[in-house]
Amino acid sequence: MTDERQPSLTVAILCGGQSRRMGQDKGLMPFLGRPLVQRVVERVRPLSGEIVLVTNRPDDYRFLGLSMLPDALPGRGPLGGAFTAVMACRSTALALVACDMPFVNAAVLARAYQVLAAEGCDAVVPLTANGTEALHAVYRAATCAPVMKAALDAGALKMDGWLRQVRTRFITPDEIARFDPEGLAFVNVNTPEDFRAAEQRARR
Structure with a gap:
């Protein structure tokens, strides 16, 4: 990175969740013959040499050879996992993704990272017809951590309720389509049916 304004970047992968609809740990399920989380790691690896996992089952994920963080606030949903990641982040910026997203797009995340640096915002989050995609986004760790904590203290569990309280830049569908034309x-894969459909897409 040659731009002196460009913040350093860590990538965090959330490997928590109850996986009630799947019935097993989604990240460890074989996707095209290897654990899904391994596919996610390989897809985000071009973004940073600093990749961490947020998991309360470190022994199950040790095979990846990555740093691991236990939930700072267990049982507090995706926002609790995200807070764990931003609190431990040693970089200026944090790219946050979930382990159940087999088509995580490094180009979309790289674009979000560029916008964060260029526009001086605190969060850069894709916005689609389905709403915000806060688990495929980039955050400025120092400014987002206290706002996340306040949201958790107020009982929030979801990722997007606090975004209006920081300088958030939403990436539009048109911007996203430049880097993710297939959409x-x-x-993400929440059920066995979702998983099989995603595998079929990946094979094609």
């Missing part, structure tokens, strides 16, 4: 970046 797959935000697909």
